[in-house]
Amino acid sequence: MKTLLTSVLMLLAAFFAGGPTVETMTVSKSESTVTWKGRKVTGEHFGKVTISKADLQVVNNRITGGSFEMDMTSITVEDIKDANSNKRLTDHLKSDDFFSVDKFNKASMVIKDAKTNNGKDYQMTADLTIKGITQPVTFNAKAEMQGNKMVATSNILFDRTKYDIKYRSGNYFENLADRLIYDDVELEVRLVATAS
Template sequence: MKFVLITLITAVSFASVAQKNVAEKIDIDLMQSKLEWTGKKLGGEHYGNIQLSSGHLTFSKNKLVGGTFEMDMASINCVDITDAKSNKRLVDHLKSEDFFSVERFPKSTFIITKAESKSATEYLVTGDLTIKGKANPITFTAKINTMSNQTIAEATLVFDRSKYDVKFGSQSFFENLGDKLVYDDVDMTVKLVLRSE
């Protein structure tokens, strides 16, 4: 009887430890999360937002181990141009075949392949960014903080649009662009607010 009791306690203890080690997937709060983009050209820049359509982060032992988020490319907008016609002209151009070919590729995704803890709140994140059906690895620093039972992950990453066949105004594809030059690097600032239980 004593042996059975000890065996039972041991089994429960192992089960408890195993439960704590199970990876936990937490969905992103799409209403509170946001993604901002900035594109630069010779003599200026434009910036705006892209809505997230889904996503989650995965934790094990309270450490980030994985995750993904999906971007709705049809939602891309510009917030720095105040004239309605000029604003629409730029947004339509961004959605066209010159840039992100939104009709053919309505979604872009990022999938974490590695998350290396640098401190209690900072990670070096590597993952695959897919735009226009082309996937390329990208690495950046992310910070994750929990305050008042709300966990927020924030990062700024830079991707080279020429690697995704976004050719318009790119010196990677064209010469002698002059003042028509649009730089290849695009900045994305991401704020992921995780859904609380």
């Protein structure tokens, strides 16, 4: 009887203890970066977007979820050194031809699934929202603990036309020749997070 009572108490304790504890790690906006890259027939452009807020959910040093938000008003162009040309492209990216920043000043990504066998190499699925339109994206990521910080990196490719960004897309306009802009946009993401 005593053994049965002990077993029941142990089962109850295990039940109420629940599963592994989910830890929320806060992403440092100053140490983290999002670099965008767009390509066209005649070359490419790249720049940065500021992270306005972000966090990662972690269990036993493994990412299980998280999200980050980008301030689209902060978008920069880094490959054009001439100030006037730089401003012209930056303003164009903020216009309705591209990201409609006046109407949609935030873009975001929410991790829905994170698979890993070793705690370092991940295959992730996330919801990416741009211009108020949400589409799923799948990508590979790497994460590692560096002291008390987790550093996660990934290259995310998305089709801009799925977010109503069709300017000079070969799928929507004919005879663009060397004015064509490719549909795929790359985001190079580096998140540095510490326990809250």
